[in-house]
Amino acid sequence: MHNIVQYQEFLSAYLQSQYETKEPRNLYEPIHYILDLGGKRMRPVLTLMSAEVFDADYKKALPAALAVEVFHNFSLVHDDIMDDAPLRRGHETVHEKWNINTGILSGDAMLILAYQYFEQYEPLIFRDLAKLFSKTALEVCEGQQWDVDFEDRTDVTIPEYLKMIQYKTAVLVAAAMKMGAIIAETSVENANLIYDFGLNLGLAFQLQDDFLDAFGNPETFGKQVGGDIIENKKTYLYLKAVAFSNEKEAEELKSLFSIQPEDNTDKIERVKALFNSSGASKATQDAIQEFTFKAFQTLDKMNINIEKKEMLKAFGENLMGRKV
Numbered sequence: 001m002h003n004i005v006q007y008q009e010f011l012s013a014y015l016q017s018q019y020e021t022k023e024p025r026n027l028y029e030p031i032h033y034i035l036d037l038g039g040k041r042m043r044p045v046l047t048l049m050s051a052e053v054f055d056a057d058y059k060k061a062l063p064a065a066l067a068v069e070v071f072h073n074f075s076l077v078h079d080d081i082m083d084d085a086p087l088r089r090g091h092e093t094v095h096e097k098w099n100i101n102t103g104i105l106s107g108d109a110m111l112i113l114a115y116q117y118f119e120q121y122e123p124l125i126f127r128d129l130a131k132l133f134s135k136t137a138l139e140v141c142e143g144q145q146w147d148v149d150f151e152d153r154t155d156v157t158i159p160e161y162l163k164m165i166q167y168k169t170a171v172l173v174a175a176a177m178k179m180g181a182i183i184a185e186t187s188v189e190n191a192n193l194i195y196d197f198g199l200n201l202g203l204a205f206q207l208q209d210d211f212l213d214a215f216g217n218p219e220t221f222g223k224q225v226g227g228d229i230i231e232n233k234k235t236y237l238y239l240k241a242v243a244f245s246n247e248k249e250a251e252e253l254k255s256l257f258s259i260q261p262e263d264n265t266d267k268i269e270r271v272k273a274l275f276n277s278s279g280a281s282k283a284t285q286d287a288i289q290e291f292t293f294k295a296f297q298t299l300d301k302m303n304i305n306i307e308k309k310e311m312l313k314a315f316g317e318n319l320m321g322r323k324v
Contacts, residue, residue, distance in 0.1 A: 001308070011048065027102075030094045030103070035069070047065035053180070063118070064183055065176075071110070071114040077093075078103070135175075140171065158236070161236055165236075166202075169202055170200075173205070181195075210284065211281070226272075229268050292320050299313060
């Protein structure tokens with residue numbers, strides 16, 4: 001087994017080895033640009049790690065890992081267009097640096113390129129990878145559409161919100177891990193358990209992201225704290241606060257989430273106070289712990305040695321150990 005930094009280095013080297021100068025340049029240069037912006041690349045790292053957990057050489061999983069990374073970045077290019085986002089990882093978004101049409105077309109090409117990486121596997125493994133990938137890609141699109149729909153709805157429920165973040169975020173984490181299991185040709189039970197591990201960890205991660213958006217330290221969180229509040233996003237925190245508050249405070253919260261003042265300082269502080277006083281903050285932290293615990297429970301059922309179970313648990317604890 002290797003550590004996370006080593007997996008990141010293996011993936012970066014493999015990515016660079018795949019680049020070639022192709023025409024038309026305005027199709028391929030944006031693809032290289034977004035992929036070179038980096039990030040932690042945790043999803044493809046999970047594919048490499050999962051393959052080694054089930055006793056395969058990580059090198060065998062590199063094409064699938066890169067498929068996961070290319071797909072993830074395809075979704076970011078299109079999400080940035082939908083959100084009219086100017087920056088991604090501190091740099092200009094693809095549609096800002098080029099134009100919207102280029103962003104759409106380069107994104108489309110990335111989705112096709114992701115599938116091509118699976119062609120490097122023998123037929124049975126290719127079939128299982130492609131089947132899982134198609135299911136996951138469609139679910140990510142469904143999750144994104146629900147996220148868009150929820151912006152205009154005032155009746156979003158907790159189960160609906162959890163389903164949305166499961167599809168938009170968690171299924172790709174789960175699929176990335178199951179791909180490693182498929183490549184290692186482990187048992188169906190092990191492959192399904194590592195999927196469940198990734199799914200629950202992905203849910204916990206997204207809920208923690210919601211929490212840190214409101215209560216994180218700007219110096220360590222890496223994004224603008226209070227961004228979801230400014231954008232009136234109906235996160236788990238918001239939904240719990242509305243459910244737990246008395247009628248007057250619930251109406252105040254709904255009112256605050258219907259305005260966009262020039263200076264959001266007072267709005268952010270008042271919303272955070274309501275999150276705390278209503279018990280929504282604690283409920284969110286409890287849910288994060290619950291999904292993390294569910295992930296760890298699947299490890300007990302997995303047919304792998306104790307050292308590898310401990311390594312997966314340590315990875316989960318490290319992932320969920322982001323500071324507020």
